[in-house]
Amino acid sequence: MEIYLLAGLAIVVVLLAVGGFFLVRTRRPVAPGEEETAPEVTGEPKSAAPEDRERDGGVELLPPAQAPPAGASVPEAHVAPAEPEPETPPPSAGRMVRLRARLARSQSSFGQGLLNLLSSSSLDDDAWEEIEDTLITADIGVTSATQIVENLRTKVKVLGTRDHDEVRTLLRDELLAQIRTDADRAVRTGPHGDRPGVIMVVGVNGTGKTTTTGKLARVLVGDGRTVVLGAADTFRAAASEQLQTWGSRVGAPVVRKEEGADPASVAFDAVTRGIEDGADTVIIDTAGRLHTKTGLMDELGKVKRVVEKKSQVDEVLLVLDATTGQNGLRQARVFAEVVNVTGIALTKLDGTAKGGIIVQVQRELGVPVKLVGLGEGPDDLAPFDPEVFVDAILG
C-alpha cells in the first residue's frame, strides 16, 4: 500500500517537474544566438496586437507579413502564372486599307452628301453654302471649309461641266490638299544607338490612351519589334491592370508600380528597363488629365523631363477622341504647350462622321495625325493614310 502511495507521489512530482520545465521554456526569451524553436501558432489569436506579442516574452513568433490568416490564399508573388503563348498580331502595312470599311460606314454620308450637291444641276449660292455647312459640320473648320468652297467654285467654273467623276476628282484633290499628303506621318519608334525609341501617350480622360498604347504595342510586335510598356497611370490600380493585359497578350513586359506611385518614376523605370533589355521601343501610357487642370498638366511636364534624364523622348502622341470635335482642338493646344506633341492619334473614327477634325488639328497645331483608331478590337489601329481616308469618305 505504502509502495503504491510512494509511487503515485513520485509520478505526480515528475509530472509537475516536467510541466514546470516546459512552462519556463516557453516563457523564456530567446537569447541572441540561441537556437529558436519552431514557433507554435496554433491557438494564438490571429490578430494579436503588437503589445500582446511583446508581452509574450518579446519573441515575435511570426512577423505579421508572414502569418497568413486562416483561409487566406497564397500570396500572388508565390504563384507562377502560366505564361500564355504570345500572339502574333498582323503587321502595320495595309492596315488602313483593311479597316477602310469602318471609315466608309461612318463617313460616307458626309462624302456622298457633298458629291450629290456638287453634281446637282443647280449649283447656285445656296448649294455652295450648303456645301460649306456640310464641311463645317464634319469639323473641318471654317477656314478650311471656306478655302475648299472657293477653290471648288473656281475649278467648277473653269471646267464647265459637273460630271460626277470629274467633280469627285476635284473634291478629292481639295480634301487631300487640306489634309496634306506631304506631312511626315512616321511614328518615330527608334531604336537609336543602344537606346530604345521612347513614346509618351498623353490626353484627356477616356480618349483611348491605354487602348492605343496596347494597340500600338501590337502593331510594333507585329512588325517584329520588341516593346516595353510603362504604366505611368498610377491614379487607379485598374489602369496598370488594363495595360498589363495588353502587354501579356503580345509578350511585352509592363513596368508598373503600386497605385499612387510617382508616375515620373514609373516612366523612368520603364525606360531603364527598355535600355537594359535592349528593347526597340518603350511606350509610356499616362493618366487621363483635363487640360484645364494646371497641376495635372505640370505633372505631365515632369514625367517627360524625368524620362529625358535617361533618354530622349522621340514621340509624344496626343490621343484625341474624334467624337469630341472642337473640344479636342482646345485640348490639343494645351497639351502641345506642355509636352510638345509630335503626333496625333485620332481614335473612335469608326463611330463618327467628324473626321474633318484631322484637317483642323493639323492646321492649328502643325502636328500631323499619325495614327487612327477605327474600333475597339485589338488590331483596329492603323497608320494614317490620307488617300485611303479621302477615298473612304467619297465612296
Ligand SMILES: Nc1nc2c(ncn2[C@@H]2O[C@H](COP(=O)(O)OP(=O)(O)OP(=O)(O)O)[C@@H](O)[C@H]2O)c(=O)[nH]1
Ligand atoms: N469605337 C472605338 N472605341 C475606342 C477606340 N479607341 C478606344 N476606344 C474605347 O474607348 C474607351 C476608353 O479607352 P481607354 O483606352 O481606356 O481610354 P483612356 O484614355 O486610357 O482612359 P483613361 O485612362 O481613363 O483616361 C474603351 O472602351 C475603348 O475600347 C476606337 O478607335 N474606336
Ligand SMILES: [Mg+2]
Ligand atoms: Mg488609360
